[in-house]
Amino acid sequence: MxxxxxxxxxxxxxxxxxxxxxxxxxxxxxxxxxxxxxxxxxxxxxxxxxxxxxxxxxxLRESGLSKGEKEMIIVATSGANRCLYCVVAHGAILRIYEKSPLIADQLATNPMKADITPRQKAMLAFALKVCSDAQNVGESDYAALHAHGFTDEDIWDIGAITALFGLSNRMANLVSLRPNDEFYLLGRVPKAAR
Missing domain, CATH: 1.20.5.810 (AhpD-like)
Structure with a gap:
């Protein structure tokens, strides 16, 4: 059944x-x-x-963040929020965008140990702060991102994606949303083998 x-x-x-x-x-x-x-x-x-x-x-808007970076934010913050659906579904999308079968698991468990750039680690550190400690976001957080080349509009995107998926994560957990079985192999196994 x-x-x-x-x-x-x-x-x-x-x-x-x-x-x-x-x-x-x-x-x-x-x-x-x-x-x-x-x-x-x-x-x-x-x-x-x-x-x-x-x-x-x-x-879907043009941004200073790549599609892969947007998915990195989703996977890392969904991992922090313990959202199975979003980690699995967006992990699949991330693996496809980044052509990396390992990246989603790394980001969902410990983004600071993942095989990503220092710029992306700074982005995710900020996203995780917005995710769990937004009331303490301050000028030093913006300065750290500016030092990596992020604009204020990029910073808005990082925060907004984190906030939207905070909602999504909570709704998915509320309704016990089950990930599609198809997501588990996407970006891990060549399409012909699935």
Missing amino acids: PHPISRFPVPTLEALPDDLRERILAVQEKAGFVPNIFLALAHRPDEFRAFFAYHDALL
Whole structure:
């Protein structure tokens, strides 16, 4: 018997508003499966729309951060928040972007020991501070990032990604969101072997 993907009801595709169904089917066509986050959040269509609107505005915009660096932030802070879904799902995306089967596990457990650049370690140190100690972020934190070439807009992106996934991590844990089995091998095993 398959494990439930959420402790809350998961609507069928046929029962969803057209815009949600179209978005989910587009993701399925691109990925080859539907990530469970889409199905779980479809339980509340207005919140689905709001979450993915902010997600897309933040993660799809041009930035001083690479796609891989954005995923590094997600994986490291999701590890700190003990979010299985986001570590597994975004770990897969990160492995693909960085072409590294090791990086996601390293970042989810101890980012400061990961095989990344000093600049990326500074980025993640800041993200982890925003994640767990945001009230103490100060000028010295900004100065440390500026010394590595980050702009204030980059710093906003680091903080905003951390904050968005703080929400995502908490919701995923709240609903007991189960990662898709497909995520575990992505970026680890060549596509033909899966």
